[in-house]
Amino acid sequence: MRTLPFILQKEFLQIFRNRSLLPIIFVLPIVQLVILSNAATFEVKNVRMSVVDEDQTEASRGLVRKMQATGYFSVVANSPTADQGADLLLSTAASMVIHFPLHFERDLRRSGTARVQMIFDAQDGAKAGVSQAYASSVVVDYSRELGANIVLDGIPAGIDVIPVNWFNAEQRYTTFMVPGILVLLVTIVGMFISAMNIVREKEIGTIEQLNVTPITKSQFVIGKLMPLWVIGLFELAFGLIVAKLLFDVPMVGSIPLVFAMAAVYLVAMLGFGLWLSTMTDTQQQAMFLAWFFMVIFILMSGLFTPIESMPHWAQNIAELNPLAHFIRIMRRVLLMGADFSAIRTEFYWLVGFAMTILPMAVRQYRKVSH
Amino acid sequence: MAAKDSSTERVVIDVRDLTRRFGDFTAVDSISFSVKRGEILGFLGANGAGKTTAIRMLTGLLEPSSGDATVAGFDVYRQREAIKKNIGYMSQKFSLYEDLTVFENIRFYGGVYGLTRATIKSKSDELLERLGLQHARDHRISGLPLGWRQKLAFSVALLHEPEIVFLDEPTGGVDPVTRRQFWDLIYETAANGVTVFATTHYMDEAEYCDRVSIMVDGRIEAYGTPNALKNQFEVSSMDDVFIRLARSTSQSS
Numbered sequence: 314m315r316t317l318p319f320i321l322q323k324e325f326l327q328i329f330r331n332r333s334l335l336p337i338i339f340v341l342p343i344v345q346l347v348i349l350s351n352a353a354t355f356e357v358k359n360v361r362m363s364v365v366d367e368d369q370t371e372a373s374r375g376l377v378r379k380m381q382a383t384g385y386f387s388v389v390a391n392s393p394t395a396d397q398g399a400d401l402l403l404s405t406a407a408s409m410v411i412h413f414p415l416h417f418e419r420d421l422r423r424s425g426t427a428r429v430q431m432i433f434d435a436q437d438g439a440k441a442g443v444s445q446a447y448a449s450s451v452v453v454d455y456s457r458e459l460g461a462n463i464v465l466d467g468i469p470a471g472i473d474v475i476p477v478n479w480f481n482a483e484q485r486y487t488t489f490m491v492p493g494i495l496v497l498l499v500t501i502v503g504m505f506i507s508a509m510n511i512v513r514e515k516e517i518g519t520i521e522q523l524n525v526t527p528i529t530k531s532q533f534v535i536g537k538l539m540p541l542w543v544i545g546l547f548e549l550a551f552g553l554i555v556a557k558l559l560f561d562v563p564m565v566g567s568i569p570l571v572f573a574m575a576a577v578y579l580v581a582m583l584g585f586g587l588w589l590s591t592m593t594d595t596q597q598q599a600m601f602l603a604w605f606f607m608v609i610f611i612l613m614s615g616l617f618t619p620i621e622s623m624p625h626w627a628q629n630i631a632e633l634n635p636l637a638h639f640i641r642i643m644r645r646v647l648l649m650g651a652d653f654s655a656i657r658t659e660f661y662w663l664v665g666f667a668m669t670i671l672p673m674a675v676r677q678y679r680k681v682s683h
Numbered sequence: 684m685a686a687k688d689s690s691t692e693r694v695v696i697d698v699r700d701l702t703r704r705f706g707d708f709t710a711v712d713s714i715s716f717s718v719k720r721g722e723i724l725g726f727l728g729a730n731g732a733g734k735t736t737a738i739r740m741l742t743g744l745l746e747p748s749s750g751d752a753t754v755a756g757f758d759v760y761r762q763r764e765a766i767k768k769n770i771g772y773m774s775q776k777f778s779l780y781e782d783l784t785v786f787e788n789i790r791f792y793g794g795v796y797g798l799t800r801a802t803i804k805s806k807s808d809e810l811l812e813r814l815g816l817q818h819a820r821d822h823r824i825s826g827l828p829l830g831w832r833q834k835l836a837f838s839v840a841l842l843h844e845p846e847i848v849f850l851d852e853p854t855g856g857v858d859p860v861t862r863r864q865f866w867d868l869i870y871e872t873a874a875n876g877v878t879v880f881a882t883t884h885y886m887d888e889a890e891y892c893d894r895v896s897i898m899v900d901g902r903i904e905a906y907g908t909p910n911a912l913k914n915q916f917e918v919s920s921m922d923d924v925f926i927r928l929a930r931s932t933s934q935s936s
Contacts, residue, residue: 327782521776523795
């Protein structure tokens with residue numbers, strides 16, 4: 314094993330002389346954390362509302378004012394008929410219609426119950442759902458103020474839900490996103506740099522020179538993996554610092570535990586990248602494959618959409634996604650303060666991935682063609 | 684190292700009916716030859732004649748389809764890693780890392796062959812002095828002229844004192860003066876008892892070799908000293924030998 318230090322020395326030198334790599338390592342974390350955790354938000358603001366008010370009373374106008382006052386809704390049009398209101402939805406000028414039938418106020422006064430209809434543009438189901446939830450809560454508030462009961466058509470009423478949120482009490486979106494984004498960051502750096510690595514030697518032709526030396530397959534792969542492993546862990550540390558300083562993300566759990574998990578996770582992902590690299594002949598092919606897998610890994614990771622709401626077959630596939638497991642670990646440790654016993658299953662998964670993929674990469678790398 | 688075996692008659696490359704097929708295509712068709720210690724073998728042939736395939740089998744990069752061969756006494760099927768310890772190789776494609784300096788390249792390849800840091804240090808000083816490249820020790824390879832790079836690549840291939848060095852078109856694209864200097868290095872190496880196995884497209888270089896093999900369509904069509912071949916084909920230069928062979932095949936096909 315006297316050879317390994319020489320290989321490591323050479324790999325580090327080459328990584329730090331690669332001009333496109335250093336900016337990626339340092340700029341990527343900041344850009345990703347800032348953009349993804351702020352811009353990729355599910356919060357819905359500025360719902361454009363078309364009002365169809367057949368009642369034209371203080372009660373109906375009161376509800377509209379109250380909705381506007383939340384800051385989430387703005388009135389873009391007052392339409393005289395329901396059909397005209399619906400037209401605005403079609404032309405996407407409005408994303409919801411609120412329809413007060415005639416006698417809205419009278420019914421409220423007489424029986425304490427009145428109906429109002431809301432129609433949402435549900436092309437984006439998530440957005441429609443969130444808008445609807447906001448609107449319902451405004452209606453409930455308003456009913457209470459009037460001491461009456463306003464029934465929203467199509468929405469079951471009568472059950473009061475009192476939400477208590479643990480672990481992220483203010484439901485801050487960034488708090489929830491940052492641990493996941495950190496995983497993404499480590500993954501992108503790890504998988505892409507490693508995928509480009511061996512294939513680069515193929516492109517410039519030095520692989521052939523290496524293949525006639527007594528270098529062993531595992532020396533070669535480990536020599537490629539270790540520098541990137543160090544960089545990946547550094548990247549995680551850098552990302553955590555940025556998250557703490559810029560977003561004040563709570564870090565409840567043990568940071569050493571996070572790094573221990575990341576160490577295993579990185580072996581799996583770097584092994585995967587190197588495996589792609591040994592299979593391909595050009596950096597272009599390697600990049601393409603890396604992207605292909607990256608998109609699948611991200612979509613099935615639970616980063617943006619919860620795995621629990623996926624169909625069963627997709628949930629089973631997601632179990633085979635290292636990203637999903639590491640995101641779970643990061644959220645549990647950073648936000649919930651989970652200790653090792655709480656994430657043991659996830660840890661075993663990661664160990665399993667690492668122990669499968671790395672030997673695959675070593676095997677796939679051939680010194681002799683057949 | 685060179686004095687390890689005093690017998691200059693020792694055979695270091697022995698090839699018997701070596702064949703490599705890729706599907707229906709036979710790239711190397713049952714070739715046989717042997718090379719003795721300290722000899723310079725010129726391995727000639729037109730593009731696509733099978734030279735590179737033959738070299739790749741002898742250096743343990745490619746598994747033969749059939750036939751036998753030993754290189755430095757080791758079998759090309761079962762002892763590839765032992766072969767690799769005992770040969771040097773300089774490929775057609777450029778083999779040094781352009782983003783590393785001269786010394787960093789030497790250090791890396793020295794390390795891969797298991798030399799100690801102290802040995803690497805002294806060997807690299809010696810090597811750079813011999814090539815007159817001391818001033819370029821800490822320059823990146825990308826900034827060096829091609830001729831220098833090739834001489835350097837050759838010397839790096841000899842760093843671990845191999846018994847045999849394989850050169851795949853070492854002088855391609857190099858100017859005549861540098862080519863001449865390169866062959867001086869080859870002579871010096873062979874004089875130290877290292878066997879040199881070189882492919883080339885330059886027929887003047889073929890004249891410098893102790894023995895020449897000419898491959899045509901996967902077979903060795905001519906094998907012998909340059910003078911013997913010239914007599915056999917009744918011509919005055921290796922150039923004519925080559926053209927005669929190339930023409931006979933283009934007529935037969």
